[in-house]
Amino acid sequence: MKIKNLGKTAVTVNKQAPEGVRSIKGVRIILDPEKTKAYPKLHAWYLNTEKLPHEEVVPILLEAGEKVYSWKLVDVEVPVRQKKRIQCCKNCNEMFVQQSSHCRLHTYLQLYC
Known part of the structure; x- marks a missing residue:
């Protein structure tokens, strides 16, 4: 929904x-x-x-x-x-829907921490 x-x-x-x-x-x-x-x-x-x-x-x-x-x-x-692309995060080895090369958590950490 x-x-x-x-x-x-x-x-x-x-x-x-x-x-x-x-x-x-x-x-x-x-x-x-x-x-x-x-x-x-x-x-x-x-x-x-x-x-x-x-x-x-x-x-x-x-x-x-x-x-x-x-x-x-x-x-x-x-x-x-659009078809979702699933990828494994290189930092935490957890699967995520690809929007960048890292999961949202690690993308956030790279940008803001």
Whole structure:
């Protein structure tokens, strides 16, 4: 699972794409401000118009369930992944994903110590 913070209050979920596929169908789910209007405290918290503690809002959100969400099907672009190269560190003899000739610890030690 990968999480990317795009500054939005939504989530996009999709299955793992088969090898070589560039795009896959996903579902984008949002907490819908039109639907939260039926729950005044939740709506005020969501739009940040009233200061409410999470402890007060979470039970309302759980009780509302799927009634406050909207969703739509979306196409999700599948990034091309480069093959990882595994190497043995010459200093500690431990395996690591190669980005330089040493593992991250020894690269850090060479640069900053």
